[in-house]
Amino acid sequence: MWDYSDKVKEHFFSPRNSGVLEDANAVGDVGSINCGDALRLMLKVDPDTETIVDARFQTFGCGSAIASSSALTEIIKGKKLDDALKVSNQDIADYLDGLPPEKMHCSVMGREALQAAVANYRGEEWKDDHEEGALVCKCFAIDAVLIEETVRANNLTSVEDVINYTKAGGGCSSCHENIEEILTKVMAERGETFSPHAVELKEEAKPSKLTNLQRIKRIETILDSIRPQLQRDHGDIELVDVDGKTIYVNMIGACAGCQMEAMTLQGIQQRLMEDLGEFVKVVPSRAGSYARAASHV
Amino acid sequence: MDGIYLDNNATTRVDDAVVAAMLPFFTEQFGNPSSMHSFGNKVGLSIKKARMQVQELLGAEHESEIIFTSCGTESDSTAILSALRASPEKKEIITTSIEHPAVLALCTHLEKEGYKTHFLKVDEKGRLDLDEYAKLLTDKVAVVSIMWANNETGTLFPVERMAEMAHAKGIPFHTDAVQAVGKVPIDLKTSKIDMLSLSGHKLHAPKGVGVLYLKRGVRFRPLLRGGHQERGRRAGTENTASIVGLGLACEQAMQHMAFENTEVKRLRDKLEAGILAKVPRAFATGDVSNRLPNTSNIAFEFIEGEAILLLLNKFGIAASSGSACTSGSLEPSHVMRAMGIPYTAAHGTIRFSLSRYSTEAEVDRVIQVVPEIVAQLRKLSPYWGENGPAEEPEKAFAPVYA
Structure with missing residues (x-):
């Protein structure tokens, strides 16, 4: 049984705004019957103010697809079209107190239905380029198509590359066999052979001894390079302090209190260790201040 | 329990x-x-x-x-x-x-x-x-x-x-x-x-x-x-x-073999017939004249299996589904696909499997509950009209990347 939040269950058992909206002037049909999800979003838009006066949906799909549709209509009602378009799939998931990684695509479908409906209202054609493959990384909800395309576009050659570019495989690591298979396939297309040991053989540059200032600047640079990934998920990180081997950081936005926070921190710590060439510990600063307070007693 | x-x-x-x-x-x-x-x-x-x-x-x-x-x-x-x-x-x-x-x-x-x-x-x-x-x-x-x-x-x-x-x-x-x-x-x-x-x-x-x-x-x-x-x-x-x-x-x-093939089979048949009599656009899958005495697999068209299971569970009824969503994969059951069951039905398959502990009262209760659940979900489905499937459902609802 899926670990659905109470909010998801509640919206599934008593969906808001379901059924046909008779005088809708914006309709978006999206979904894939092959995957077992399809959604029709119907909006009534006030032409003078471009405000969504009413929203209804019809959904063929699982519990979280129905709950996501219900949540979407609740979120966008009363919003102006341009504001509604800013609603991300993460917003829908957050509204429902989170969705299991396998089910994040349900919230994506909601956002796409919204885009399609707005395009329909404005007389534009909405085209979706999104193709979904089998879920490979369950920790970060990354599917095979995305991994394949990323490996192809960036000429990736190792599981580590895939983790750095897509996050896939960066959690529990049980999908590494699948990732290796994707690498083998895509590398064969460009006439290369995947070798799991290639990375380990790479010569490791010994970092020279840094001054404190150089070291902190280096840490800042590394964090800056990770930042875009976090911001893509509506989060951020800031450096608070460096105390010997311990690096104190603040997780901001969606990263703060995210279920994946520990995993994200672990990934960041790994990156820092690799780049600095030394062992370091990354600690969220509040926990850090507690620890420091305790050590001064 | x-x-x-x-x-x-x-x-x-x-x-x-x-x-x-x-x-x-x-x-x-x-x-x-x-x-x-x-x-x-x-x-x-x-x-x-x-x-x-x-x-x-x-x-x-x-x-x-x-x-x-x-x-x-x-x-x-x-x-x-x-x-x-x-x-x-x-x-x-x-x-x-x-x-x-x-x-x-x-x-x-x-x-x-x-x-x-x-x-x-x-x-x-x-x-x-x-x-x-x-x-x-x-x-x-x-x-x-x-x-x-x-x-x-x-x-x-x-x-x-x-x-x-x-x-x-x-x-x-x-x-x-x-x-x-x-x-x-x-x-x-x-x-x-x-x-x-x-x-x-x-x-x-x-x-x-x-x-x-x-x-x-x-x-x-x-x-x-x-x-x-x-x-x-x-x-x-x-x-x-x-x-x-x-x-x-x-x-x-060994001792219950006869019971399994008479009484359990009778309850299974009653359950299946009872549901199919009350629910339109539903059918039993597989070779119904040559199958295990305890198993009934029913496809409910135009609705999705996981949603059915969640509602069944709310009534305390446990079954399983060949829908993609229950497994976390995107494809519905390979068995349903191999039999050529269309996607609109394959995602809505529910397997009821009985045992010698199953009772007449339980079967009656399920026959009573299932039609309500199916009707409730079909109301939400874009493939379903007022009283039946939308005319030419595949055309009435053709999503962008179907």
Whole structure:
């Protein structure tokens, strides 16, 4: 049984705004019957103010697809079209107190239905380029198509590359066999052979001894390079302090209190260790201040 | 626990008498059956008795043909890999497209290691084409593995006949009988079946114990080597309590065989007929005239299975679905796809599987609840109109990237 939040269950058992909206002037049909999800979003838009006066949906799909549709209509009602378009799939998931990684695509479908409906209202054609493959990384909800395309576009050659570019495989690591298979396939297309040991053989540059200032600047640079990934998920990180081997950081936005926070921190710590060439510990600063307070007693 | 449990093909309740028979083997009878002292000796005798109880249910000729394993999957893997290792020059496997993942995923994996697997197709009722099968039986084939009964639809396959056909060509034959054992009569001594897998928890024994039947004289290569347990064919200290439990469960299954095929079957038929009479655009999948007595798989068109299960669960009813969403994959059940069931119906398949514990009152309750649930979800579905499917549903609702 899926670990659905109470909010998801509640919206599934008593969906808001379901059924046909008779005088809708914006309709978006999206979904894939092959995957077992399809959604029709119907909006009534006030032409003078471009405000969504009413929203209804019809959904063929699982519990979280129905709950996501219900949540979407609740979120966008009363919003102006341009504001509604800013609603991300993460917003829908957050509204429902989170969705299991396998089910994040349900919230994506909601956002796409919204885009399609707005395009329909404005007389534009909405085209979706999104193709979904089998879920490979369950920790970060990354599917095979995305991994394949990323490996192809960036000429990736190792599981580590895939983790750095897509996050896939960066959690529990049980999908590494699948990732290796994707690498083998895509590398064969460009006439290369995947070798799991290639990375380990790479010569490791010994970092020279840094001054404190150089070291902190280096840490800042590394964090800056990770930042875009976090911001893509509506989060951020800031450096608070460096105390010997311990690096104190603040997780901001969606990263703060995210279920994946520990995993994200672990990934960041790994990156820092690799780049600095030394062992370091990354600690969220509040926990850090507690620890420091305790050590001064 | 209260509730209506109609998911017995997934797993079953351990019978109370089975639990009672097992308990002493955790405490007083904890000895290792391999030990020389009397702590172990009695345990050894109990395992012997269990072996004979399994032998009886399977109609095996010799008690030594029974090998205890940890589960059905281990038995399947042991059987198939043994046949391959025994004939390393043969590089082909014959199985079906509707096997349990225990066989399917192994065969798909073996393809990467250079084996060619023939996945027999099925027709719209899930039946195999024996002419296609006959043509594939060549001297390149190392093993045939065909399930006795399908776990999703309950459809039975003519494994005895297929074993004879393989035997005539000198090819070893394995059957995954995990769903069939205890529900249909089996008499292996009169068959040409070389290997058979079963799983304890499907017949009211505990999880974590299974059996591989290995006909005397069949060439065998163990999967696990080590100690001399199971005559060196499956090393590892015996799961004594569970083996004893499985033995008793087999004896009970033998006693309930007639009941299973009369009373349980009657309840299953009543459930299916009751639902189909009240719900439009629903149909039973599989070969309904030739299937397990306890299984009914119904496709509800234009709605999705996980949503049905969640609502059933709200009423305390447990079943399962071939929908993609219940597994976390994006494709609906490979069994439904193999039978050519359209996506709009395949995603809405629900499997009800009964047991000897199922009651008339439970069946009546499910017949009452299911039509309400289906109507509730169809109201939400873009493929469903006022009182029936939207006219030409595929056209009325054609999403952008369908």
